[in-house]
Structures are given as structure tokens and as C-alpha cells.
Amino acid sequence: METFDPTELPELLKLYYRRLFPYSQYYRWLNYGGVIKNYFQHREFSFTLKDDIYIRYQSFNNQSDLEKEMQKMNPYKIDIGAVYSHRPNQHNTVKLGAFQAQEKELVFDIDMTDYDDVRRCCSSADICPKCWTLMTMAIRIIDRALKEDFGFKHRLWVYSGRRGVHCWVCDESVRKLSSAVRSGIVEYLSLVKGGQDVKKKVHLSEKIHPFIRKSINIIKKYFEEYALVNQDILENKESWDKILALVPETIHDELQQSFQKSHNSLQRWEHLKKVASRYQNNIKNDKYGPWLEWEIMLQYCFPRLDINVSKGINHLLKSPFSVHPKTGRISVPIDLQKVDQFDPFTVPTISFICRELDAISTNEEEKEENEAESDVKHRTRDYKKTSLAPYVKVFEHFLENLDKSRKGELLKKSGKTLCLSLLSS
């Protein structure tokens, strides 16, 4: 699986876009049931071609048009933008100021490099099983809030292909949200504040908002294994000094002593919890609480979002099922039911699935007697024969939910007659 050679991309992409890319499901998503006229036709796509040639304001008439163009251009990267007031590929013909971004999914981008100050195993573009748990926690925390606090129903989580995850929130009302509300949502979801120059990045007040409490409960499930074993954040003086920097100096000596006497991070953490909860801040007037303990857990584990990705309605984000040009991995949907088991290192690369396809096709050709079987039929079955299949299934499940919601909305609006005709379709 690991043998991916970027120089093979042009050939691989050719095969991928001809035989494997799930066009019909993709179109089904972005067309949103065809309820709004020209919704798909007004959508902006951007392509990055070979040699870093970047073209914006691509738009297509229908699924077949999309297929033809993608096969013709062979993009290295595909980004999805907003739905505009006019066809993006005609934006130059529009009266100045009239070409406006109107709707887009609410998106989130969580990138492992934003955690470099708190992970000891890797840095920058590298990831490993030890730090991937950060993404698992991030997905659980953010998804819970999007679902339970904001009431968002259609959330698609996608592996970015290298070192992070994306989330696409596709509810009808959400696509219409203003930039101000999108920013507000990111603010609500943010707890870790400050750049390199700030040591303590999380400060909790006396009143703990339910969002924070519930997020901490999620982190608690992973903390021991992730932070105390795998990351070993209290392993030695160098690492535990970083954590002491987050607690008041008055308890440093006591902690240093008990840390010296302990043998591993688990023991040291127990000491820290006891001392921290005993700690009284005179200003707070006899308020007890594990705030210090929680502030540390949050700084080491809580999700870090890039507000710029989420707030702009016209922001372009990497498309699901796009290929990552450096790793070759496909940006695949993540099954929320199995998020703990998701392993980015088992996500298929384009070379892997192309090889799978070749192998199967050769076998089939040998067995196949009827050569007149149409190309289209081949193509629609092809991805199913590769490791891409289960991921397309996750995508289809997501699409079914969207369909169900849409039908539900129509029912509510129209009444009996429509209900009967839909049920029979």
C-alpha cells in the first residue's frame, strides 16, 4: 500500500477519473434533489492541474458535463466552493457587483500541525497512530456539539488525505447561514486560545458551560491512554515542566517532589489531580473544583479550528474523493459509527486501488464472454471491486439521510397528495 510514486499521478488520475470516481453519488450530493433550480450549475469548483496550474470558477451543467471535464483536465486537486448567483464559468459576463456567493455548506478543517505544541511524537506534516487520537477526539467533540447543541443533522466527516479531517455540514438552513453566524459557531467551539508566545491557552471560569462539561467528559475517555501512556506527557522533567507552567507557582514545589518520587505519568497525574483540586484561589473565595486539571486536559486534547476556513461563504475546500497529491491517499468519508477504529494508514491510495482495478479487470476479461457489455455499466460497478467501496457506502448512507430529510420537508409543506406520489416513487 505504501508504494505511492507522485510521478505516476497523471496516469493514475486518468484511470481514477475514468473508472473509479463515484460521479453519480457525487452529483446526487451537490444537486441536493434538484429542489432549487440551478443549484448545481451555480456551484464553483476549482482545479489544480499538473505543474501547479490553478483554475477557479469552474462550473458544470450536469453530471455528464462534470465527468467529461474532469476526465479531460485530469486535475491533481479538486476544491468545492460556494453556490453563486450566476454560473461561475460565466462570471465575467455579469454586471459588476452582481456576481455573489450565496450559499455553501458549513465546513471545518482540523489540521494536526495546529497541535505541534502539545504532541511529542510528531511534528508538522507527520502523523502517527499515537497522535491520531487527537483527530478522533476532535471529531467526537465537534460532532456532538454540531448535532446536539446546534441541531445540525447532515454532517459529513472526511479524511483530508494527509494530516487532518474536514467536516461538511449540509443541512438546508445551514447552507444559507451568514458569515457572522458561521464565525459565531467557530467561536462557540473554541477553547484553546493563543499562539506560540502564550503558555497557558485555556482559562475556565467558575461557571462551566454544558458544552465544556460535555467535551471534558469525552476527553476523559481517551486521556489516560492517549496522554499518559502514548504521549507520556509527564515522562520526565522536561515534559512535566511544560505542564507545571500551566498551574500556579505556589504548588510547583509540592508537585516537583511528588513527581520525582513517582514512576510514570499515570502516578504523576494522580498526584497532580489531588493537589490541584485542593488548591484554593483566594480571589475565588473557597471555590473548589478541578478547573486546573480540566484546563490541562483541554490544552492537550481539545480541538483547534481554523476560523478562516469556516467563516467565509466563498471559501474553497478540498473535495471528498479528491486525491492528495503528496500521499496519494483518497479523501474518504469517515464512518461516525466507527470513528475510534478509523486508521488513516489503511486509507487506500490511488495507486493501490488502480492496481486492484487492473487485477480484477484482467481476471474479468478472461472470464467475460460477452464483450458487448457497456462501458458505463463497467464503470458504475468498478469502484465496488476496490478498497474504495466501503467508503462510498458511508457516503451513500449520508446521501440517503439527506434524501429522507428532503422528502420529510416536502411532506410537511405540501400535504397529502404529494405524500402519496412520493411514496409510490
Add this chain to the structure above:
Amino acid sequence: MEFSGRKWRKLRLAGDQRNASYPHCLQFYLQPPSENISLIEFENLAIDRVKLLKSVENLGVSYVKGTEQYQSKLESELRKLKFSYRENLEDEYEPRRRDHISHFILRLAYCQSEELRRWFIQQEMDLLRFRFSILPKDKIQDFLKDSQLQFEAISDEEKTLREQEIVASSPSLSGLKLGFESIYKIPFADALDLFRGRKVYLEDGFAYVPLKDIVAIILNEFRAKLSKALALSTKSFPPCMRQLHKALRENHHLRHGGRMQYGLFLKGIGLTLEQALQFWKQEFIKGKMDPDKFDKGYSYNIRHSFGKEGKRTDYTPFSCLKIILSNPPSQGDYHGCPFRHSDPELLKQKLQSYKISPGGISQILDLVKGTHYQVACQKYFEMIHNVDDCGFSLNHPNQFFCESQRILNGGKDIKKEPIQPETPQPKPSVQKTKDASSALASLNSSLEMDMEGLEDYFSEDS
């Protein structure tokens, strides 16, 4: 969520039409008034409201807002000036009506600069905040419903279910229990300032907001809407008046022709004498003119054009034809019709500064070349208001203003004649409405009066 329409119709059927128009002692001024009032009442209403807003400002400085002293003094001001303030008083229709109309009159007066807008909005917000604070609890729900706001107080059972979460989320709540606190359930996006800072409990897309925070939300809504309405008002000024306005703001001085043209226009859109005087005075004082000199010299002219001095004739505002044909501006003048009198290059720059598209500008310049000045102005109207066809034949600056207000106020038929403000358009569609052509007819008839009175004016020494 109940909207006002259904409830109002029911009330009307019950026979109480006057109370139906103003069901509450306070309002958000969502719809402009549409009744016929005399010029005198128009002026008096405006003056009274200015007095009221000035009191609001002064009291806010002298006393802490919300204290008993502040409240009782403000209440007595409202009573003195006969504006509404409290529910359950007898004969509430008149004070509420005065409140409604005077607010809209002042919108016109105060839309004209950032400074004026800010002052107006601040005092109106303080006034609304006060009125809300003395509203009895049981009336709050009714008022919120009627104001097209999706705010519903939740039941006691729903409160108990979420008590811990709500208390843990809201900084405005102290203690551990909710007690008799009213909690409102609103769509999360309506509580942006609260949820972004995690200052409210969110569940399934709704924010559970205590009463105190609801007031803050309402006031923000109010401020946003009012701000937008005022900004839109400047769109209603035709280019000939916009340039005068700009020149005045920049130079604090207009020569005679400009003063005449602008003064009459303001009069035409209903700016009271008081307001006009205030306004002119302000402008000239900024330009460091002696206030005495102002009172003796310029204010005489303004009073003249309002018909309060000299011949006491009510001058009507200039028509396009008058502005185009007579008294061309020379160096240092800013009056006249920009399409007729401006250098095409300067006109182009001006249109660019008004953010008209290059396509629109070239169309306008073509019309100007063909001496179709009024059609050029119509084209400007179309571009500014984003319509394909302005739907009228322009021949008067005040007509431009009326048509613009019509579009910006959502198509309500508010017509203004040059002499009288507000032509009749009653709320329930009982009477027939006057249409654009009749408004035009009245404007046309005033044209003749125009010519007469002003020729006389120009023959005087000024």
C-alpha cells in the same frame, strides 16, 4: 410562532379599529405611517420628538439609566409631551400615534450624516429600553409575539428539565435555581452575541435565553434595523440634492442658488422649519460663521422659503425643468442639475463615487450627450435601486425622493406632495389608493405655482 396579521384582523372584527393599529404602548416602528396630517401637526410632532430625544439624552447623562429617578423623570417627560409610555392607561391611541409618526419624521431629518444617525439611534434605543423596562411581565409575551419576533417563553416543566444547564450557561443568572425567571426559546442564530461567547444554553438548534438577555437581543435587532433604514434614506436623495448636501458638509456654505434649491427640497420632504434651521445652523457654525450673522442673514432666507417671513408665501420646491433651465451655476456653485451642468468627466467621477457600474455610467453619459437629462437621472435611479425600470417619468426632485422611499419601504404607497406631507393611504384597504399618476398630477399643478412665486423671489434683493 404567531404573526401579527391574524391577530390584528381578529381585533378589527371585534370592532376596535384604533386600538388595533397600536396594540402596545411601545413599538419597533416597522411600518411607516400612512395617514394624512397637516403641515402644522407635522412640524409640531417633529419638534416634540426632538424635545423628547434631547431629554432622553440629558437624563441619561444626569442620572444612571434604569434608576428610579431616571425612570420617573423620563416618564414625566413622556407624559408632558403626550407620547406613549405605559400600558393600561385610558385613551392610548393618540399618544401612540404621535409616537409612531414623529419617529418616522425624524428618520428623515437624521439620516443625513453619520453623526446625526448615531445620535438618533442612541436616543431611540435608550427610549425603547426604558419603555421595555417598565412593561409588566404578562404584557411582554404579547408584545414579542406582535413584533414578529420568534420568542416563546418555555413552560415550567421545560424549565425544570434544563434548569442546571441554563443556570450553568447564563452569566446573567446568579444562584443555582431558576425560580420565577422567564426563559425564552429562540433559534440559535437569533442569539448570535450570546452563543458565540457561550453565554447561553444551546439545545437542538435553540437558545434558552433569560429575559434580561432577550432585551439585549431585541435592542440589537432594533439598532440594526434602524441603522439600515437610515442608511437607505440617503439613497432617496437625487444627485442634484446629493451634491448640494455633500458641498454643504464639506464647505459648510452654499451660495444663494444652492440654498434656495436645497432648502425647498428639504421642505418638500417634510423637514420642519425647526429641523431645517438646526441643520443649516450646524453646518454654518462648523464653517465658523458667526451665529448672529446666521440668525440675521441666512435664517431669514430659510424662513422666507418656509413662508414665515416677508410675503409669507409657501414656496414649492423646484421642478427638474426649473433647475435645468434657470439660474445655471457658476464657479463655486453647487446647485443646478448635475446631468445638465456638470462637466462630463466630473459627472463620471461623481457617478463612480456613488458606486454606479461602468456600464450604467456609460449609458447615463450617452443620455446626457443627447440632452436627455431627466432620463439620465431616471437611469441613475434605476441603478441605485437595482431595478430595471423606475416606473415613472421623472420631472421633480421630490418625486425622485417619494418613488425611492416607496421602493425602500417595501412597496407601500406613500406619496408626498410638495406642500403636504403624506398623502392618504389608510391601513386597511377600505378606501381606494392614490396611484403614481395622481401624485404626478398634483406635482404638475404645482409647477405653475413654482414659476410665479420664484420669479418674484429672484427679483428681490438678497
